[in-house]
Amino acid sequence: MIGVVGELLVTAGVLVLLFLGWQTWWQSGVLAAQQNSAAAQQSQKYLEQATKSPTPTPTTKVAPDGTKTADYGTPPVMKAPGFAQAFAVIYVPRFGADWKRTIRESVDVEAVLNSYDAGVGHYPGTKMPGAVGNFAIAAHDTGYGNTFIDVSKLQVGDAIYIQTNEGYYTYRFRNMEYITPNTVQVLYDVPQVAGAKATDRYITLTTCNPPYHAQERIAAFGTLESWQPLSAGPPKEIAAEVGGN
Amino acid sequence: MYGALWRVLPGPAWVRILILVVLFLAVLYCLVTWVFPWVDSLLQGNEEGTVTV
Numbered sequence: 001m002i003g004v005v006g007e008l009l010v011t012a013g014v015l016v017l018l019f020l021g022w023q024t025w026w027q028s029g030v031l032a033a034q035q036n037s038a039a040a041q042q043s044q045k046y047l048e049q050a051t052k053s054p055t056p057t058p059t060t061k062v063a064p065d066g067t068k069t070a071d072y073g074t075p076p077v078m079k080a081p082g083f084a085q086a087f088a089v090i091y092v093p094r095f096g097a098d099w100k101r102t103i104r105e106s107v108d109v110e111a112v113l114n115s116y117d118a119g120v121g122h123y124p125g126t127k128m129p130g131a132v133g134n135f136a137i138a139a140h141d142t143g144y145g146n147t148f149i150d151v152s153k154l155q156v157g158d159a160i161y162i163q164t165n166e167g168y169y170t171y172r173f174r175n176m177e178y179i180t181p182n183t184v185q186v187l188y189d190v191p192q193v194a195g196a197k198a199t200d201r202y203i204t205l206t207t208c209n210p211p212y213h214a215q216e217r218i219a220a221f222g223t224l225e226s227w228q229p230l231s232a233g234p235p236k237e238i239a240a241e242v243g244g245n
Numbered sequence: 246m247y248g249a250l251w252r253v254l255p256g257p258a259w260v261r262i263l264i265l266v267v268l269f270l271a272v273l274y275c276l277v278t279w280v281f282p283w284v285d286s287l288l289q290g291n292e293e294g295t296v297t298v
Contacts, residue, residue, distance in 0.1 A: 007246045015276070022281050107295045123295075138295040143285070148294065184296050207294045217296055 075130030
């Protein structure tokens with residue numbers, strides 16, 4: 001009798017270990033890879049469908065330190081797509097050199113956040129990439145591909161690239177806040193400022209905190225640095241990723 | 246429990262081992278396909294990642 005109980009307990013222990021092993025392998029390995037390759041396909045589609053419209057001629061912008069960059073003027077802003085429709089690919093080199101995900105409209109848990117081929121969702125009603133105001137997106141921190149598990153590792157000035165069928169939007173990370181799950185103020189046009197009229201183009205990333213729990217949220221904020229059309233080629237930092245797949 | 250299983254299985258030792266390996270793989274398949282995803286869905290917070298009122 002004692003022997004049977006012992007064997008049952010050992011079996012239960014082995015099952016728990018198997019589950020933990022499966023979870024790590026499945027979430028950070030298999031799902032992350034699936035979401036990554038889905039994003040690569042989405043990106044490829046944009047490149048193939050790239051509108052044949054003529055490339056706008058950039059003007060040269062000279063930074064205070066003398067470096068010259070091409071300036072393509074005011075970024076185009078797309079209309080909000082339908083529910084759960086993919087409309088962009090996000091690249092964050094800080095999350096890994098090959099890290100990329102498809103962004104879909106809506107933060108619906110089943111349709112978007114838990115999706116094996118998306119992972120990142122856009123808060124409906126917040127602005128689209130490049131628009132004056134707040135472009136706000138969300139993803140799981142742990143589970144379902146561990147999409148935004150590294151948000152807390154962002155450093156000031158880190159690039160967040162958004163690729164759409166129009167071009168590449170380069171945002172730069174500015175600051176982050178640890179907030180409660182009901183802090184919807186981070187979705188305002190000017191994050192955290194009620195009723196303010198935005199003059200800047202913001203991006204806001206939300207995810208849960210701490211990892212493997214969901215008592216808090218992290219909100220990471222950035223602002224748009226530049227825009228370039230698809231025909232101008234990808235920004236240097238992600239060139240290998242965009243072309244390489 | 247496992248001792249009884251060993252005694253119930255027919256054939257020489259290598260056949261029994263083979264049966265046990267097949268049984269183990271079958272159990273593992275069921276776990277990975279149905280049981281683990283189900284347990285996982287119970288562990289995940291549903292609003293995880295988003296801010297809502």
